[in-house]
Amino acid sequence: MSITLPGDAPLTLPASLTIKNISAVREMILDFMNNNSTAVLDIDEEAQVDLSFVQLVVSARKQAEAGEGRLLLARPAAGDLYDVLKRGGFLDAMTPEAAHFWLHQEKN
Amino acid sequence: MSNPDPISVFRTEAAELLEQIESGLLDLTRSLDDRDRIDAVFRGLHTLKGSGAMFGFDALAAFTHHCETAFDRVRKGDVPATHELVSAVLSAQDHMRALLETPNGDHDAMSATLLDNLHRAVNGGAGAPAPAVAAAAAVSAPAAQAAGGMREWRIRFSLPANAMANGTNPLGLLDEMRDLGECRIVADAAKVPVLAALDPRDIHLAWDVTLRSEKPRSDIEDVFIFVMDDMELEITEIAVEQPAPAPVEAPAAKPAEREAPAAQAVSDSKQAKSAENVRVPAERLDEMMDRVGELVIAQSRLTQLAGTAADLGLRSVSEEIERLSGELRDTMMVLRMMPVASLFSRFRRLVHDLSRETGKEIELVTEGESTEVDKTVIDRLADPLVHLVRNSIDHGLEKPEERIAAGKEPKGKVILSAHQTGGEVIITIKDDGRGINRERVRAKAEASGLIQPGAMLMDQELLQLIFQPGFSTAQTVTNLSGRGVGMDVVKKTVEALRGAIDITSKPGDGSEVSLRIPLTLAIIDGLLVRVGQGCYVIPLSAVEECLELSLEDDLRSRGRSFISLRDSLVPFLRLRELFRTGTEPDPHQKVVVISTGAERVGLVVDQIIGDHQTVIKSMSKLHHDVATFSGATILGDGSVALILDVTHLVAAGQHQEAQLRAAG
Numbered sequence: 001m002s003i004t005l006p007g008d009a010p011l012t013l014p015a016s017l018t019i020k021n022i023s024a025v026r027e028m029i030l031d032f033m034n035n036n037s038t039a040v041l042d043i044d045e046e047a048q049v050d051l052s053f054v055q056l057v058v059s060a061r062k063q064a065e066a067g068e069g070r071l072l073l074a075r076p077a078a079g080d081l082y083d084v085l086k087r088g089g090f091l092d093a094m095t096p097e098a099a100h101f102w103l104h105q106e107k108n
Numbered sequence: 109m110s111n112p113d114p115i116s117v118f119r120t121e122a123a124e125l126l127e128q129i130e131s132g133l134l135d136l137t138r139s140l141d142d143r144d145r146i147d148a149v150f151r152g153l154h155t156l157k158g159s160g161a162m163f164g165f166d167a168l169a170a171f172t173h174h175c176e177t178a179f180d181r182v183r184k185g186d187v188p189a190t191h192e193l194v195s196a197v198l199s200a201q202d203h204m205r206a207l208l209e210t211p212n213g214d215h216d217a218m219s220a221t222l223l224d225n226l227h228r229a230v231n232g233g234a235g236a237p238a239p240a241v242a243a244a245a246a247v248s249a250p251a252a253q254a255a256g257g258m259r260e261w262r263i264r265f266s267l268p269a270n271a272m273a274n275g276t277n278p279l280g281l282l283d284e285m286r287d288l289g290e291c292r293i294v295a296d297a298a299k300v301p302v303l304a305a306l307d308p309r310d311i312h313l314a315w316d317v318t319l320r321s322e323k324p325r326s327d328i329e330d331v332f333i334f335v336m337d338d339m340e341l342e343i344t345e346i347a348v349e350q351p352a353p354a355p356v357e358a359p360a361a362k363p364a365e366r367e368a369p370a371a372q373a374v375s376d377s378k379q380a381k382s383a384e385n386v387r388v389p390a391e392r393l394d395e396m397m398d399r400v401g402e403l404v405i406a407q408s409r410l411t412q413l414a415g416t417a418a419d420l421g422l423r424s425v426s427e428e429i430e431r432l433s434g435e436l437r438d439t440m441m442v443l444r445m446m447p448v449a450s451l452f453s454r455f456r457r458l459v460h461d462l463s464r465e466t467g468k469e470i471e472l473v474t475e476g477e478s479t480e481v482d483k484t485v486i487d488r489l490a491d492p493l494v495h496l497v498r499n500s501i502d503h504g505l506e507k508p509e510e511r512i513a514a515g516k517e518p519k520g521k522v523i524l525s526a527h528q529t530g531g532e533v534i535i536t537i538k539d540d541g542r543g544i545n546r547e548r549v550r551a552k553a554e555a556s557g558l559i560q561p562g563a564m565l566m567d568q569e570l571l572q573l574i575f576q577p578g579f580s581t582a583q584t585v586t587n588l589s590g591r592g593v594g595m596d597v598v599k600k601t602v603e604a605l606r607g608a609i610d611i612t613s614k615p616g617d618g619s620e621v622s623l624r625i626p627l628t629l630a631i632i633d634g635l636l637v638r639v640g641q642g643c644y645v646i647p648l649s650a651v652e653e654c655l656e657l658s659l660e661d662d663l664r665s666r667g668r669s670f671i672s673l674r675d676s677l678v679p680f681l682r683l684r685e686l687f688r689t690g691t692e693p694d695p696h697q698k699v700v701v702i703s704t705g706a707e708r709v710g711l712v713v714d715q716i717i718g719d720h721q722t723v724i725k726s727m728s729k730l731h732h733d734v735a736t737f738s739g740a741t742i743l744g745d746g747s748v749a750l751i752l753d754v755t756h757l758v759a760a761g762q763h764q765e766a767q768l769r770a771a772g
Contacts, residue, residue, distance in 0.1 A: 019272050020115075020163065022308040030303050051278050055300055056308050063302035087279045089293030089315055 010040035010074045017043070017053040017081075025053065029060055033069060042074040049080040051088055061101065076104040118163040120387075121274065122208050125156050127453070129201055133194050134456045140189040149197075150179040151334045156204070158334075159275020167215060168207040174223050175200050178230045187230055195464065196222070196229040198457070258322055260346040266299075266314035268338035273309040276335055282315065284331045289321025314340075390483060393444055397630050400433075400440045401723035404631060405742050407433040408721065412744035437631055437721065444484075444630070448526045448535070449477035451486050455497055455524060462501045469508050469518055470501060475525035481533050485605055485625055489535070492598040496537045496621050497522060499595070504541030504619055514616065516540070532607075532649060533627055538620040544613040549573055571611045575599040606738045608704055608755040624704065624755075634722035634741070636749065637700065638715040640689025643749040645722050645741055646711065650702040650754040657697040657712055671699060671710055679761045680710030686736070702754050709761030711752070724751060 011032040017025055033039045041057070043049075057071075064071035077085055085091055085102060099105040129152040136145045153176040161169035175197050181187045200222045207215055263285070267278060285291055296314040300306070319328070328343055329336070407429050414426035452474045459472040481489075505511075505520035512518055523538040546567075553559045553573045573579060577596040602609045606626050613619035626632070626649070634645035661671065670677045680699055684691065694714035701710045724739045731737070738753040 018162075019309060026303065026306065026308045033303065051311070051313070052272055052308055055297075055311065055313055056303070056306065058297045058313075059300050059306045059308075060303045062300065063304060066302055084279065087282055088313075089282060089295040089317075092292055093294045 010042040012042045013044070013047065015044060015046065016048045018048055018050040019052040022052045022056060026056055029056070030063075033060065033063065033071070036069075038070040038072065039064065040072045040074050043077075043081055045075075045079040047080060049084050051084055054081070054084050054088060054090065071101075073101065073104070077102045115163060117273070118159060118165075118275075119208060122156060122159065122165075122168075123205075125152055125159075126201055126205055126208070128152050129156070130198065130457055131453060133198050133201070134460055136189060136194055137191060137460065140191070140194075146179065146183050146189060147333070150176065150183050153179055154334055155275055158277055158280070160208075162275050162277065165208065165211050167211055167219075168204060171200070171207060171215075171219050171223070172204055174226060175204075178226055181230065190229065192229040193226075196226045198460070200226055258320060261317075261319045261321065261325075261328060262344045262346055263317040263319060263328060263342070264314065265317075265332065265339060265341045267311050267335055269307075269310040269312070271335055271339075272311050278311065278313070278315075281331055281335075282317075285317055285319060285328075288323050288327060288331075289319055291320075292318045393483070397440055397444065400437055401631060403433050404437060404721050404723050405744075408744035409746070410744075434721065441482075441627075441631070444482050445480035445627075446483050446486050447477060448479050448481055448486065448533075449474075451490060451493065452477055452524055452526075454490070455493070458494060458497060459501070459522065462498065466501065467507060468501065468505050468520060470505060471519050471521045473521060473523045473525075475523065476527045479526040479528055479533055481526075481625065481627060482630070485533075485627075488601060488605055489623070489625065492601045492623070493524075493535070493537070495595070495598050497524070500537055500539040500541065500619065500621075504539040504543070506542055510542075514542075528627070532624050535623045535625065536620060538618065540618040543615040543617055544571060544574070544611075544619055545615070546570055552579065568611075571613060574611070575609065603755070606753070606755075630724060632722050632724060634720045634751065635700065636717040636720040636743075637698075637711075637713040638717060639683040639687055639713050640691040642687070642689070643717065643743060643747065644683070644713075645720060645749050645751045646700055646702060647722075647751070647754055648719060650704065652701045652703050652708065654716055655699045655701065655710075657699045659695060662693070662697060662712075673701065673708075673710075678708050678710050680712055681757060681761050682712045684712070684714065702758065704755055704758045707758050707762055709758045711757065720749075722751065 011029065013025065013028070014021070029039070029041065039060075061071050063069075090098070090102070094102075096105075129149055132145050132149040132152060136142060136149065139145070153172055157169045157172040157176050160166075160172060178187075178193065178197065182189045182193070187193075203215070203218055203222050206213065206218075267276065267281075268274075271278065282293055285293065294316045296316055297312075299314065300312040306312075321327075325343060325345070329341075332339060332341055407426075410426050411430055414423045417423070455474070456472060459470050462468075463470045500522050501520075505522070506514065506516075508518035511520060521540045523536070525536045525538070527534055549570060550559070550565075553570075553576070554561045554563075556579065558573055558576050558579065559565065575595050575598070579595065599609050602623050602625065608624045610622045610624070611619065612622075626647070633648040635648050635651050637644050637646060655671070655673075657671070669680055669682070671680055672678075678701060682693075684693060691714075698713050698716050699710040700713060700716065701708055703709075720741075720743075722741045725741060727734065727737060727739060735756045736753055737750045739751045740748050741751060743749050
């Protein structure tokens with residue numbers, strides 16, 4: 001399943017999204033959000049992800065909400081990203097908004 | 109602001125971790141059943157493994173895993189801690205350093221050998237089981253410790269901010285919780301800041317876990333054993349009959365405390381310690397020290413200008429800046445100071461290894477470890493001290509049977525101590541061994557042409573011969589010492605630090621080597637004096653007193669060069685003659701009495717100008733070998749003053765005294 005993307009191209013993130021390069025990824029996303037009112041993140045299903053990246057996206061969502069911008073994922077969480085969400089306790093008691101953001105589930 | 113390279117930070121922290129592990133292992137050799145130390149070593153190995161894997165040091169992580177498994181088995185009581193196991197892990201720990209420094213090197217053969225040793229040590233020499241078997245055995249142990257009966261727990265925790273950066277994987281902790289039983293885990297993102305304010309290497313998430321398990325509380329606490337000290341952890345047991353707490357609806361909501369009254373709530377919460385230390389690269393400190401040095405020179409110039417001007421306002425500002433630059437200098441000095449404990453700690457391992465190699469029983473005693481010295485001094489003293497301690501053990505200490513025959517305890521003692529006196533730190537290496545064999549020293553010196561056969565030497569001169577290049581009295585060359593290289597290098601290194609080295613030895617009772625090292629190498633308080641037309645600086649820490657040398661005393665002392673100072677004769681040197689200034693002596697010459705330890709000598713100068721904050725500059729390569737001077741400094745008027753080498757001058761004065769006494 002995919003969502004309808006706004007006109008601008010998504011930000012394609014690198015294949016490694018772990019603490020090793022998390023500072024660089026933060027700069028990349030922050031810069032992209034500053035230049036796009038709706039920022040779409042393209043995370044490859046094969047991307048290597050750890051908890052620092054999930055925390056980074058949670059933080060970016062907060063920033064988008066505070067600035068009346070939008071942050072979206074180009075595709076539902078899969079691969080490593082889904083695994084980290086599950087192991088990290090993000091899927092239990094997930095709010096409808098969070099489920100829509102991470103998994104592209106329709107809000108009732 | 110640029111972020112530091114994570115790999116570089118990991119290497120630094122891993123090196124510190126390895127030091128802690130080594131220290132823990134060495135402590136363990138004294139009390140093998142010390143539970144706290146076993147846990148500390150285990151935690152260190154676990155953290156190293158975890159962070160190594162996280163930063164891509166896979167070989168290090170895989171190798172460390174085996175040591176961690178071994179210590180896990182010790183921790184759980186499956187196998188005892190033995191000296192063999194500690195030694196095997198110490199050897200393995202050296203290999204971990206190599207894996208850290210050259211992760212892509214060819215380490216397989218060494219890894220296999222060390223792991224074989226490790227498994228032999230774990231299994232009491234009864235053959236090495238496959239690592240997987242050892243790991244499985246380690247994991248199976250706690251299952252038997254179940255307390256019985258299903259219980260329900262509520263666990264809320266947040267990790268120290270730097271946990272991820274330090275190699276802790278929160279997902280691993282959550283997985284361990286799941287292994288304990290039926291688990292519901294909810295992440296709490298309330299404290300995660302917006303992206304612009306986020307340090308992405310820090311962790312701001314917290315977790316709320318509901319666990320149904322038969323396992324006791326200690327098993328839950330064990331999950332957090334490596335981060336327990338700095339985290340916030342609350343474990344609450346909920347009665348089985350009670351319903352599970354309501355799910356956390358939104359990440360922002362802080363879990364309520366309403367079920368607490370019915371529960372036997374015991375909080376293990378620990379306040380996270382605030383980050384009180386900042387890691388600063390040493391070169392930045394050096395750079396800052398240089399700037400402070402330039403400031404001190406500029407301030408000296410300002411003071412001189414203000415002194416000749418009639419402007420009271422300028423004088424006032426000049427005095428204020430002098431005070432402030434003095435305080436800045438003192439603060440800067442303190443920043444560069446490190447306790448010698450960091451230097452001494454490495455000798456515990458050295459002594460441990462040498463004890464095993466030589467078959468000698470050795471006790472290392474360290475004293476005054478909190479004494480602080482400039483970082484550069486600590487760095488440069490490491491190798492000389494290693495050599496001196498090796499020498500004490502190899503040449504000084506006897507084998508147990510020899511000691512018993514001499515009426516001594518079978519265990520030899522090496523005392524490493526440090527203390528501060530004035531502007532110097534004295535580091536002493538003392539042993540209770542056989543002492544230096546003077547006959548052998550003399551024979552060797554004569555044979556190698558260092559002295560003439562039958563030459564009259566004072567005891568101190570004879571002992572100092574061991575610091576001559578190529579000198580060694582060892583009858584057999586060992587890998588510890590006795591290759592004739594080292595003691596001369598030790599002396600040169602100490603002298604390059606503007607220090608001095610003394611040695612005393614009593615046959616049968618042992619030897620003592622003392623290194624006198626200045627506290628700092630950058631800026632010192634000096635006494636500015638004039639000799640002829642030139643200005644010179646005498647380090648103030650060496651100055652005992654100043655006297656006037658009247659014309660009569662000067663004339664009377666010709667040919668003797670001694671002054672009487674409170675009923676004792678002190679030799680003196682006329683710097684005007686030593687430096688061949690070609691000028692007439694000032695009618696009111698002064699004698700500056702300087703000392704190094706017990707030795708004193710007077711320096712005759714034309715004028716004492718006053719105290720002077722002296723920024724030490726190295727001598728040029730051309731003048732590097734001029735022994736009378738240890739450096740130079742720039743004065744307020746831009747001219748250069750040479751800094752006198754006190755140790756050399758005192759030695760010259762004492763030599764002159766000895767010659768005069770010999771001449772009768």
